[in-house]
Amino acid sequence: MMLKNGFSLGCGALVLALFTGCASMVEMQAIEQFANAIENDDLKKLKHHSTMKFSKVALRNESSIDDLKILRIPTGETTVVNIKDVSKNHKKVVVEVGENKKKLLYDLKQVTKTGKWVVDDIYVKQKQKNLSVMKSVSEQMDLLLTVREFVSAWETGNRDDILGTTDTKFKEVLEELHPAYLARLSKNIAGEPQKSKKKKKPDAQLDKNIAIVRLPRKSGQMVISMQLEKGKWKATDVAVESKIDGKHVKSAKKxxxxxxxxxxxxxxxxxxxxxxxxxxxxxxxxxxxxxxxxxxxxxxxxxxxxxxxxxxxxxxxxxxxxxxxxxxxxxxxxxxxxxxxxxxxxxxxxxxxxxxxxxDNQQINLTSLFSARAITKLFGDALNKRDMKILEFSSTPDFSARVWKRVKPNLVQQLPIKEITGDDIKILDTKFNGAVTTVAVRQGNLPLTYILREHLGHLLVDDIQLDLKGRPSSVKETLEVMIQVQNYAYYLHEQDIRRLQRNSSRDFNEMVWRQVDQVPETAYQIPEFLMTELSSLDRNENEEYCRIQLGDNFKGAIVMMKKQYGRLVIDDITIMTDKFASQSVSMKKELRLAMAAVPGKLRQHNVQAAYTITNKEDSDTKPPVIEPAAFESPQQEP
CATH class of the missing domain: 3.10.450 (Nuclear Transport Factor 2; Chain: A,)
Structure with missing residues (x-):
């Protein structure tokens, strides 16, 4: 930086005094020597013509010269405007530089040992939001060099160097990270190394002790949030704004x-x-x-x-x-x-x-995996104990409505689930397919498959599949029908004509239940046969008809159901026993015959039938009243 001719060393103190009134040769010499060192990229001379404080802050590494150029400290002809003595060894010198007469304020201090005047700081006048402010070069250089050190630390991935660039809170988080995670995070932040040796100029916004620094990168920019901590700039967070999808980092701290x-x-x-x-x-x-x-x-x-x-x-x-x-x-x-x-x-x-x-392209989440096994074991245990509350709780609304909610409390222990119960349930395999999970188990010496469905965020049992000859694979379908049969036996026993009518076909109702006020005595035998074990259950393809065989040919029943009113109802019951002359007897026909043969059984407005029951005993002997064990003493609901 060249001084104006009027300020050359040959002009003498008198000429200087004409311009400044109080300038001295040594002060101007200090400014000139510092400016020349900047123009000549001479870091050694810069340190020689500045205070120790300025050197440690603004000239602390080899890149300081380059960064000084980034600050664009004005050069050219310089005119001293004012000199102010702050103290005996401290002066403030205002100068105008270049054609635009850019104002600079030099802080000069005298070295005690040598008496030489050197630069302690420089203040550059800048405009910010329509306001003119003086910014300290040492402060700007400190921030700029700190940013360089930050980038260098994160590029090399050295753990100690990275931690040294961050403030206390940011450092606490990074310190706990496994080295491998920190190394990967630093690589994501630093990005690909710059091939160009030309240094990018950061854009810094300072506000007292806080700064936001934007530094261009190969594919975007790095945004570093910094604040002064114990007099030093430290990063509080860093973000990466990238032009490449997936490379954005909104917050390294987060x-x-x-x-x-x-x-x-x-x-x-x-x-x-x-x-x-x-x-x-x-x-x-x-x-x-x-x-x-x-x-x-x-x-x-x-x-x-x-x-x-x-x-x-x-x-x-x-x-x-x-x-x-x-x-x-x-x-x-x-x-x-x-x-x-x-x-x-x-x-x-x-x-x-x-x-x-x-x-196998299978997707499993831990909640489904663990809850599937837990709910399966819970359900299996509840089957063993006939715990209706747990069965309802662990079933889907459909399973619960079609089966468990329809079980009469005193029929709980008679549920036809003997084949699928056992003291121990062993889970063999679990498969997941979206909202449906299948759990293969061995229970009661049979291989079963639990079908679980997600309902309101929870896995619940929707069905159990098993392979038994002569019956559907769906336990839900089987139980739905069998519970209806057992309930029908209960309604017979309880003389509940209204419910018998609701669960019988039109034909059965016309022939029997709408003709009587109470269950004929002949029907007293039916519940015992309906409570025998299930032998087979067949439904036709369109599910309009269902045939259920209970017990065997010596003691059992065949229940015929048909679909009416949108559901299956009982159309006839054939009793099989060696006590009758004919081993199989249709109860729909026999009950109608019995009502016609016994006076007073038909309603008053109905005409009595002119035929008799084929197996009727002597009139003096009453048919036996049969009460199956299931109905002798009502069971307590669990």
């Missing part, structure tokens, strides 16, 4: 917190430490899955292993951590939990883990 949550969760899971899992999982995920789940059924990788290959996707308050291990993809879903208290920071918790098997 990503670090997410990675930390994942790391803690995986290590606690691997160790089987459920107390720690409770800290890093949402309450719903923990109570609805992890608390009772057998963690060995679905092993997850250690945090260190997962760091080798992962992808973190973030959207609003949700995030997913995806990694690969043992030939399968694993996804951990996270959610941000914010506190109502200002001084309590947000935290991230794992709310689900999903396993993707690449071979």
């Amino acid at each position: 990503q670090a917190k997410m990675l930390l949550a994942v790391s803690h969760f995986l290590d606690a899971y691997q160790q089987g430490n459920k107390d720690d899992l409770k800290k890093y999982a949402t309450d719903q995920f923990y109570r609805g899955s992890l608390a009772f789940g057998d963690l060995t059924l679905a092993p997850l990788p250690l945090a260190a292993d997962a760091a080798a290959d992962y992808e973190l996707k973030i959207e609003s308050n949700l995030a997913s951590f995806v990694t690969h291990a043992a030939g399968r993809m694993i996804s951990l879903s996270l959610i941000k939990i914010e506190s109502d208290e200002i001084d309590i920071p947000e935290k991230y918790l794992v709310e689900e883990v999903t396993l993707f098997h690449e071979q």
Whole structure:
């Protein structure tokens, strides 16, 4: 930087005094020597002509010369405008530089040992939001060099250097991260190394102790939030705005917190430490899955292993951590939990883990896996104990409405489920297909398949499949029909004509139930036969008719049902017994004959039939009243 001719060393102190009134040769010499060192890129001379304080802050590394140029300190002809003596060894010198007469303020101080005047700082007049402010070169250089050091630390990935660039809160999060996660995070932040040696100029916005610095990158820009901490600029967070999809980083601090949550969760899971899992999982995920789940059924990788290959996707308050291990993809879903208290920071918790098997393209989440096994065992145990409350609780609304809600309390112990009950239930395999989960088990010496469906976020039993000759594979379908048969036996026993009518076909009603006020005595025998064990159950293709065989040819019944009123109703009951002359007797016909043969059984307005029952005993002998054990003493509802 050349001084104006009137200020050359040959002009003498008298000429200088004419312009400034109080300028001295040594002060101008200090400014000139400092300016020349900048123009000549001479860092050594710059340090020689500046104070120790300025050198340590603004000239602390080899790139300081380049960064000084980025600040574009005005050069050219210089005119001294004013000199102010602050103290004996401290002066403030105002100069105008170049054709535009850009004003600079030099802070000069005298070195005690040598008496030489050197530059302690420079203030440049700048405009910000229509206001003119004086900015300190040392302050700007300190921030600029700190940004360079920050970028260099994150590019090299050195853990200690990275931690040294961050403030206390940011550092606390990064310190806990596994080195592999921090290395990957720093690589994502730093991006690809710049091939060009030309340094990018940061754009810094300063406001007292806070600064926002934007630094161009190869495919976007890095945004560093900084603040002064104990007199030094430290990064409070960093973001990456990228032109490439998937390379955006909204907040390195938040990503670090997410990675930390994942790391803690995986290590606690691997160790089987459920107390720690409770800290890093949402309450719903923990109570609805992890608390009772057998963690060995679905092993997850250690945090260190997962760091080798992962992808973190973030959207609003949700995030997913995806990694690969043992030939399968694993996804951990996270959610941000914010506190109502200002001084309590947000935290991230794992709310689900999903396993993707690449071979069979099967998708399993831990909630489904653990709850499927738990609900299956709970349901199987409830079948054994005939616990209706648990059966209803663990069944889908359809299963519950069609079966469990229709069971009469005193018929609970008579439920036809002997084949599918057993003291021990062994789970063999679990398969997931969207909202449907199938669980293969061995129970009661039979292989069964539980069909579970998701309902309002919970897996519930919708059916049980089994392979038995002569009956449907669906236990729900079988029970639905059998409970209706057993209830029919109960209505007969209870003389409940109204319900008998509702559960009988039109033909059965016309021939029998609409003709009587009470159940004929001949029908007293029927409940005992209807309560015998199921032998076979057949339904035609369009499900309009159903044939149920109970017991055997010596003691049993065949129940014929047909679809009317949108549901199956009983159309006839054929009793099979060796007590009758004919081994099989249609109860619909026999009851009609019995009503016609016994005076007073038909309603008064009906005409009595002119035929008799084929197996009627002597008139002096009453038919036996048969009360099956199921009806002798009502059972208490569980």
